[in-house]
Amino acid sequence: MxxxxxxxxxxxxxxxxxxxxxxxxxxxxxxxxxxxxxxxxxxxxxxxxxxxxxxxxxxxxxxxxxxxxxxxxxTRPIRPETRPIDADPDGLCSPSDAIVGACGDVAGTQVFQAKGFPYTLAELFGPSQDTTPYHDGVFVTLRLTSAMYHRFHAPQDLTVEHVTYLSGDTWNVNPIALQRVEKLFCRNERAVLNTRLARTGTPIAIVPVAAILVASLRLHFLDVLLHLRYRGPNEIALPGQARARFRKGEEMGWFQHGSTIIVFAPKGHELCEGIANGVRIKMGQPLLKASTPA
Structure with missing residues (x-):
């Protein structure tokens, strides 16, 4: 009671x-x-x-x-059998357990964190990144609550080519805050993982965003814990043999408490059936797929 x-x-x-x-x-x-x-x-x-x-x-x-x-x-692990991985080799699965937030098409370079609260790709990715591949693309916002499984995984077989770390604030990322704080995701601490799919060479961006009580991000392929006191280098290139390769569903890192992951795919992709604002999903479920030709 x-x-x-x-x-x-x-x-x-x-x-x-x-x-x-x-x-x-x-x-x-x-x-x-x-x-x-x-x-x-x-x-x-x-x-x-x-x-x-x-x-x-x-x-x-x-x-x-x-x-x-x-x-x-x-940062507890879970039993692998509790999270079956989508078997479609061309589909992208959810990298984490989450509640789906704003999702859908990128309007040119504009993305929405909530109704009436847009931000641009450049504001989220930072000034050093080329966001052209995601213009008019598609995105999905995945919010991890404090009680959820906090590790995140590769949505498909991929290679991480570059990481941009942007230190920032720690606003709460719940729906209440998203409806009140303009460009919240662009203010918070975050990392931009530039990846490339192994099968098609398609670029995919994975953007973990920290929040209050959370600002600690571990990426298994980097020998550094990204957090509020980490000031650089902000650009972490992974050239040649240093690039991190992951199989679909393989663990990439974790948040300390819970937060948000935003996944971006280029034009020519669409949301999988059932992916909509407010839906609860688990890591491994279908998230994005190539659009069916008209």
Whole structure:
């Protein structure tokens, strides 16, 4: 009863926005980053119990274990059989568990984070990147809640050619904030992963965006943890043999808590059936596919 009441209170938009944004966001994020790393199974159990009061946290899909820290629970693995990977070799699967946010066509260079709140590809990718391949393309916004599985995976067989890291703020990325904070994704800490599909050579951009309590991003192919204190080099080229190759469904990295991944594909792609704003999906489900010729 108390948990239900707490969730009802937090569902009030003004209060939610106040509690998650009108706070010292970066300081709070750094504190949670420190706190989550404390090695204490007892503290971890207590923290997880509190966490359950605010969310629908479900650990049943993960291998049974005693978490040594809150961080271990945030970044927990899951049993592979719980996330079957779409078998279509030409389709792109969801890189993560998520709630689908804004999605659809890119209008020239303009993308929408929410109704009436556009941003441009250049504003999201940063000034150093060529966004031409995604003009008039298609995009999907995937929001990871705090209780979800936090690791993300390759949507198809691909090679990571370049990473751009952009340090920034830590606004909450929930729908309430997206409807109130202009160009929110372009303000937050993020990384732009420029990849190329192995089968067709098609460029695909994967943009993990951090948020409050989250600003920590691990990419398995980089020997550095990207977070608010990481200032560069912002351009991380992966030439020749240094390029990271992944099979479809292979793990690429993780968020510390939960956040957003935006996937961009060039013109000639479309959303898979059932992909729409508000839909819950799991890693491995069909996400994007090549458009059927008219």
């Amino acid at each position: 108390k948990t239900s009441l707490l969730k009802t209170i937090l569902a009030q938009e003004d209060l939610n926005f106040l509690l998650t944004n009108r706070v010292p966001r970066i300081a709070l994020t750094r504190f949670i980053g420190w706190y989550s790393q404390i090695r204490s199974p007892l503290l971890a159990r207590w923290s997880i119990a509190v966490w359950r009061c605010f969310s629908d946290l479900d650990l049943s899909e993960s291998p049974p274990q005693r978490y040594g820290s809150l961080h271990d629970c945030f």
